[in-house]
Amino acid sequence: MSSFDKREEGFEKKFAHDEELRFKASARRNKLLGLWAAEKLGLTGDAAEAYAQDVIAADLKEAGDQDVFDKIRADFDAKGVQQSDHQLRRTMDELMEEAVRQIQG
Incomplete structure (x- = not known):
């Protein structure tokens, strides 16, 4: 295997990881x-x-976070929970940072 092939394989493994x-x-x-x-x-x-678990499943509907956002937004609206779109998205971002810390830790 050439060094180019080894390097390519390394990039593929890193991408998969x-x-x-x-x-x-x-x-x-x-x-x-x-x-x-x-x-x-x-x-x-x-x-x-x-x-x-329903929120996790909602993320499988389409690529990206919009499906999760839409589910929670609809549920909040149906129950009268006062939470702005900005607050919801900010919480999503903060919890992503927390999730990354947990995965890496």
Whole structure:
């Protein structure tokens, strides 16, 4: 195997590893976000855990975070939870940072 082939293989492995970490961090963020939103919705215990799983599942509908945002936004609106779009997106960003710290730690 030439050094070019070895280098290419190294880049492919790093890319696969980075994608796996991104997926894990996103799933972890969605669980944290689901638990946070469940609290705002007045859910506790098993109901909060089930809601967090629903948030994780919502992320599988389309690429990106919009599907998760839309689910929580709709649920907040249906229950009268006062949370601006900006606050929701900021919480999503903060929890992503937390999820990355947890994955790396």
